[in-house]
Amino acid sequence: xxxxxxxxxxxxxxxxxxxxxxxxxxxxxxxxxxxxxxxxxxxxxxxxxxxxxxxxxxxxxxxxxxxxxxxxxxxxxxxxxxxxxxxxxxxxxxxxxxxxxxxxxxxxxxxxxxxxxxxxxxxxxxxxxxxxxxxxxxxxxxxxxxxxxxxxxxxxxxxxxxxxxxxxxxxxxxxxxxxxxxxxxxxxxxxxxxxxxxxxxxxxxxxxxxxxxxxxxxxxxxxxxxxxxxxxxxxxxxxxxxxxxxxxxxxxxxxxxxxxxxxxxxxxxxxxxxxxxxxxxxxxxxxxxxxxxxxxxxxxxxxxxxxxxxxxxxxxxxxxxxxxxxxxxxxxxxxxxxxxxxxxxxxxxxxxxxxxxxxxxxxxxxxxxxxxxxxxxxxxxxxxxxxxxxxxxxxxxxxxxxxxxxxxxxxxxxxxxxxxxxxxxxxxxxxxxxxxxxxxxxxxxxxxxxxxxxxxxxxxxxxxxxxxxxxxxxxxxxxxxxxxxxxxxxxxxxxxxxxxxxxxxxxxxxxxxxxxxxxxxxxxxxxxxxxxxxxxxxxxxxxxxxxxxxxxxxxxxxxxxxxxxxxxxxxxxxxxxxxxxxxxxxxxxxxxxxxxxxxxxxxxxxxxxxxxxxxxxxxxxxxxxxxxxxxxxxxxxxxxxxxxxxxxxxxxxxxxxxxxxxxxxxxxxxxxxxxxxxxxxxxxxxxxxxxxxxxxxxxxxxxxxxxxxxxxxxxxxxxxxxxxxxxxxxxxxxxxxxxxxxxxxxxxxxxxxxxxxxxxxxxxxxxxxxxxxxxxxxxxxxxxxxxxxxxxxxxxxxxxxxxxxxxxxxxxxxxxxxxxxxxxxxxxxxxxxxxxxxxxxx
Numbered sequence: 105x106x107x108x109x110x111x112x113x114x115x116x117x118x119x120x121x122x123x124x125x126x127x128x129x130x131x132x133x134x135x136x137x138x139x140x141x142x143x144x145x146x147x148x149x150x151x152x153x154x155x156x157x158x159x160x161x162x163x164x165x166x167x168x169x170x171x172x173x174x175x176x177x178x179x180x181x182x183x184x185x186x187x188x189x190x191x192x193x194x195x196x197x198x199x200x201x202x203x204x205x206x207x208x209x210x211x212x213x214x215x216x217x218x219x220x221x222x223x224x225x226x227x228x229x230x231x232x233x234x235x236x237x238x239x240x241x242x243x244x245x246x247x248x249x250x251x252x253x254x255x256x257x258x259x260x261x262x263x264x265x266x267x268x269x270x271x272x273x274x275x276x277x278x279x280x281x282x283x284x285x286x287x288x289x290x291x292x293x294x295x296x297x298x299x300x301x302x303x304x305x306x307x308x309x310x311x312x313x314x315x316x317x318x319x320x321x322x323x324x325x326x327x328x329x330x331x332x333x334x335x336x337x338x339x340x341x342x343x344x345x346x347x348x349x350x351x352x353x354x355x356x357x358x359x360x361x362x363x364x365x366x367x368x369x370x371x372x373x374x375x376x377x378x379x380x381x382x383x384x385x386x387x388x389x390x391x392x393x394x395x396x397x398x399x400x401x402x403x404x405x406x407x408x409x410x411x412x413x414x415x416x417x418x419x420x421x422x423x424x425x426x427x428x429x430x431x432x433x434x435x436x437x438x439x440x441x442x443x444x445x446x447x448x449x450x451x452x453x454x455x456x457x458x459x460x461x462x463x464x465x466x467x468x469x470x471x472x473x474x475x476x477x478x479x480x481x482x483x484x485x486x487x488x489x490x491x492x493x494x495x496x497x498x499x500x501x502x503x504x505x506x507x508x509x510x511x512x513x514x515x516x517x518x519x520x521x522x523x524x525x526x527x528x529x530x531x532x533x534x535x536x537x538x539x540x541x542x543x544x545x546x547x548x549x550x551x552x553x554x555x556x557x558x559x560x561x562x563x564x565x566x567x568x569x570x571x572x573x574x575x576x577x578x579x580x581x582x583x584x585x586x587x588x589x590x591x592x593x594x595x596x597x598x599x600x601x602x603x604x605x606x607x608x609x610x611x612x613x614x615x616x617x618x619x620x621x622x623x624x625x626x627x628x629x630x631x632x633x634x635x636x637x638x639x640x641x642x643x644x645x646x647x648x649x650x651x652x653x654x655x656x657x658x659x660x661x662x663x664x665x666x667x668x669x670x671x672x673x674x675x676x677x678x679x680x681x682x683x684x685x686x687x688x689x690x691x692x693x694x695x696x697x698x699x700x701x702x703x704x705x706x707x708x709x710x711x712x713x714x715x716x717x718x719x720x721x722x723x724x725x726x727x728x729x730x731x732x733x734x735x736x737x738x739x740x741x742x743x744x745x746x747x748x749x750x751x752x753x754x755x756x757x758x759x760x761x762x763x764x765x766x767x768x769x770x771x772x773x774x775x776x777x778x779x780x781x782x783x784x785x786x787x788x789x790x791x792x793x794x795x796x797x798x799x800x801x802x803x804x805x806x807x808x809x810x811x812x813x814x815x816x817x818x819x820x821x822x823x824x825x826x827x828x829x830x831x832x833x834x835x836x837x838x839x840x841x842x843x844x845x846x847x848x849x850x851x852x853x854x855x856x857x858x859x860x861x862x863x864x865x866x867x868x869x870x871x872x873x874x875x876x877x878x879x880x881x882x883x884x885x886x887x888x889x890x891x892x893x894x895x896x897x898x899x900x901x902x903x904x905x906x907x908x909x910x911x912x913x914x915x916x917x918x919x920x921x922x923x924x925x926x927x928x929x930x931x932x933x934x935x936x937x938x939x940x941x942x943x944x945x946x
Contacts, residue, residue: 253690255716256756260689261749262934264927269685271662271743276326277652281334282645284652284666286679287326294331297650297666300677304336306351311340318356320347332373339373346371346378360389368409368421375428377478381408386422386433390478398431398476398483404439404460411436411471415851416497416513417548425505430527431476432499432508435485438469444897446890449919459892462850465859471496473510475527484530486510488523495851500550501527502578503558509536509578511547517855520545522563524578536581539567543781544855551576554625555601562586562596562606566774573608575625586628592771594618600648600669607633607651607669609640615771616696616709616741620653622671631671635663639742644669652679656743658696661685692716692755696745699798701767702790706776710795711739713751713761718804725809725945726760726799730825732788733817734777734856737770738763750934757942760805762798766791782857782866784845785824792825796832808834811945813937815839816894816923819885820872823902826883827875834881835945837937840891840923843872843898873902877909882944884914886933888921914940 259265276287283303286293291307311323321342323329328341336352345361358376362369366380366387376391379398386398386408399407409421411434423432443458462468470491476483486508488496493515500509508527513520522536539545551561554575563576563583571593573586587593589612597607597620604625609618612630618639621630634640638657645651653665653676662682668675693714698707715724729751731738740746751761765772768780768788779787799805812833814822819841826836845853846860846867860867868874885899899915906913916936918925925933 254688256689256749256753258750258753258931258934258938261753262931263749264930266931269689271656271685272682273662274654274664274680276329277643277654277664278330279643279645279650279652280331282647282650284645284650284679285331286664292326292329297645297668297677298675304351306338310354311338311349314349314354314356315340315342315347318347318359320344320356320359358391360391360393362389363387363395370420370422370424372424372428374426375424375478377424377428377431379408379422379424379431379433381421384409386476388431388476388478396478396481398433399435399474401435404437406436406438407474408433409436410434411469412495412497412851413849415855416495416511416546417550418497423499423501425501425527426503427505429477429479430501430505431478432501433474433476434496435472435474436469437471440467441469442466444895446892446895449889459895461892461895464846464848464850464853464857465861466850468493468515468850473499473508475508475530484528486525486530487532488512488525489532497547498550500552500561503553507533507578509551509561511550513545513547515850515854516858517544517546518542520547522551522576536578537563537576537583539565541567543778546855549596551578552596555599556604564593564596569775570773573606573623586625587623587630588628590773591615592773594771597642597651598644598648600644602647602649603669605648605669607642607644607648609642611771613637614741616739616745618740620651620667622669633669633671633674634665634667634676635660637741639740657741658694658743658745661743690716690756691744692752693718694744694747696739696741699764699794702787702794703767706767708767708791708794709739709765710798711745711747711763713747713755715758715760716756720804722804723806724758724760724804725811726762726805727754727811727813727941727945728792728795728799728825729761729763729818730792730812730814730821731769731816731818732766732792732814732821733768733784734780735770736817737765739765750937753934753938754941757938759811759941759945760799760802762795764792764795764798766794780856782863784856784866784870785820786869788821789825789828792821793829793832796829807832809945811835811837811941813837813839813941817842819894823872823883823885824870824875826881827872827878830878830880835883835941836881837884837886837940839886839933840888840894841872841885841898841902842894843902845870847895847898847901849893873905876902876905876911879906879909879911879913882914882940884916884937884940886916886936887918888923888925889917889919890921891923893923 257267259267260269262268274287276292278285280294282297283294284297286295290309291305293302294304295302308323315321315323321344323340323342330339332339336350338349338351340347340349345359347356348358350357360376360378363380363382365382368381370379378389380387384403384406385401388396388398390396401407410418411421412418421434438460441460441462444461446457446459448455448457472488472491473486473496474483495513496510497513498511502508506527508525510523510525511520512523518541520539524533524536525531526533549564551563553561559577559579561576561578563574564571565574570590572588573593573596575584575586591611593608593610595609597609599606605622606625608621608623610621611617612621613619613636617637619636620633620640620642622633623630633651634653635655638655638660640653640655643652649669651667651669653667656662661684663678664680665676665678695712697710699710700706701708738746755761766788767776800807810833812822812825813836819838822836822838823841823843826833842848845857857863857866885902887896887899889896903913903915918929921929
């Protein structure tokens, strides 16, 4: 098994220690074991005195033949009788790296007369003693300074904590054509990306004064301010609706109220029409203020909202055409779907509030797509045929708005079709392209048309094993692959029409990174833009000539750069560099490396956090934090390698923390992911056990004190590891776990497992209720009382199985919470998890 550390992060002054030791040409281990009880000021005074004495010694050497003077390092080597040293150590040509066996070292001595050599040697040794003294004092001083670093509380590290140490970000950062808009404390700065010269500044008070004069509410935050027009117009969103302010005359030139109970708002900047939902129906407020109820559906039929449980990249339920003249929307019939009995305990007598939840192998909802015309008030539905057991995903409009495209998928999720419809009549015209796979096809991105060719669109697919970009001719169905390689395109950002380029975020440099590249649409050549490390989020200016690049890496807390998109004349100006909020705190050592997967061939990334004041001679308890499933990646080259605040806290308290992104996780290609197909938990557990082997090999982990923790899919993995390897893990905390995949929803569950009817053996092997009798150590199950994702039935049925089997898990519930805890509940959650490990994994 090969292990390699990459970019180790250690904020406990290890770099300073190493440099001091290198001055002496040896590793003075005695310095590392000294007690640091000396007063820092006394240590500094001693260092100053030693420096003065060294200066005096050097002055005494004047008049000697300095060209022949040996360095302290070389003199020490001679006096100790060592052989040739490495070039790196000696810094001299002609000396090759060798072993430290005794040899005749006369060839290392310079040609000098004996008396001069003797004087030089004595003086050199005196200087060496002084430097050694300084080194020891410095090391003690460093130790004292390190001890004075603050220690974290959970409130510092968990989002929602009262004293949370968050990064100072720029909220509301955006483009106004080719000028960047950068929010500051109480104003926004609009500036030229080349010169940085301010074109305009707008204060929040100025905006609110204009709004107040027109009775249009109050701007709460710069996130609700946008600049979508070429003119000096800004759109302001308040609790009363939207207003457009003309900053040239400081007037409200247009406004639109919003219904009190409006949800899922979707506003089009071109037509200024607003789509929204109230309860289960869809409404539109036109640019002239008319309110239109688009649908009149009974309970059980939902319009204008996300469908298919937000799978397949679906995040919303309304889709304006480019000009905003037509609105496509989802209509979802759930009347045939079984109700899951969620309960509201906040009422005097608990109230039943059922949730539509189609479990794997059961009847799912039926979806259709409508098109509403605000000008005529008419709605047509796409003539897609019987929607039973079909998924309608990734809706996109043709630039001329005459056609609309939908990527349709069968229930087995192994056959996708790009289908074209007539937008005026809803008639199904043609299947433009088909894609099949023996395991699954998972469309995640709508078609995006080239700005310079309204017949050619960009299609994203993993058909060659990695997510890449293809140019699809919608008239002929011809397809050309543009990007290639064993890496993933993560996001298509947009285009520069003048240069025929598109811009992407990808893992081309590393699976741990997300970097910005320009792509030549003719040749497919990619060119790096901006910083070559870290994880980036990028937005393009209207023309595509400039980019705002927000990024972080293991060594960069949070940076914002403005870039030119011309890779040949790349210019980068830093707009903001956030201070490290942990700078005054003692942060444990965090490192990333590689181990082999259970298949013996695949590289897996791990992240290791060592305890504060780590001592390799000690034995520490360890906790593995795991997710392990699709669509997630725990280890990234982001701030502190993506480590959670809780991991840092537990390392501070003396625990070794390990995370391994095993096969099945994201950003490593299709084959890496779909190895889990029809057997969830099997290969993923094998890879996590390779992480256990890695811990065992380190020598400083007490393998009798090994814990595991994870949430959601990670909760499934945690429980499974605890039950399957009950002789390895002593303590586990599983949050929101999937216990039986037959209880999980249709779209996600059937993609990876097929139906229980098709794959009974796979479902049986992954049913943790059947392993309840294997529980030996301490297992805590934590859930939200109204979890809509991993419904409470999972954990409650597991408790029943444990009772029947005579085993004793612990159980904790957050009443009224969903799949995750927020705010103070989240702080309480991690207090609870921490206490559990500290009580049972001491």
